Amino acid sequence: MVKIECLVCEEPLQMPTYIDPDDYDGQIVCKKCDALLHIKLRDSKVKKYKIVKYEIQPPDIIVQTNIPPYSDEPKRL
Numbered sequence: 822m823v824k825i826e827c828l829v830c831e832e833p834l835q836m837p838t839y840i841d842p843d844d845y846d847g848q849i850v851c852k853k854c855d856a857l858l859h860i861k862l863r864d865s866k867v868k869k870y871k872i873v874k875y876e877i878q879p880p881d882i883i884v885q886t887n888i889p890p891y892s893d894e895p896k897r898l
């Protein structure tokens with residue numbers, strides 16, 4: 822079984838049973854911080870892994886802050 826930690830909160834993610842670790846390319850949600858992550862698995866190895874969306878939800882404030890999706894390629898100005 823592939824062990825993967827959340828990129829946001831470093832909580833170990835529990836892979837749903839429908840995910841085939843030998844061939845999976847899709848999204849997974851961290852149960853702890855609700856971060857949306859995109860993961861690509863091939864032969865039980867992580868080939869690609871990035872944060873798709875992560876909304877900070879303070880308990881007392883309704884306003885949500887969106888962090889831009891993580892990009893593999895650094896942007897040059």
Ligand SMILES: [Zn+2]
Pocket residue numbers: 827828829830831832851852853854855856
């Ligand atoms: Zn998390």
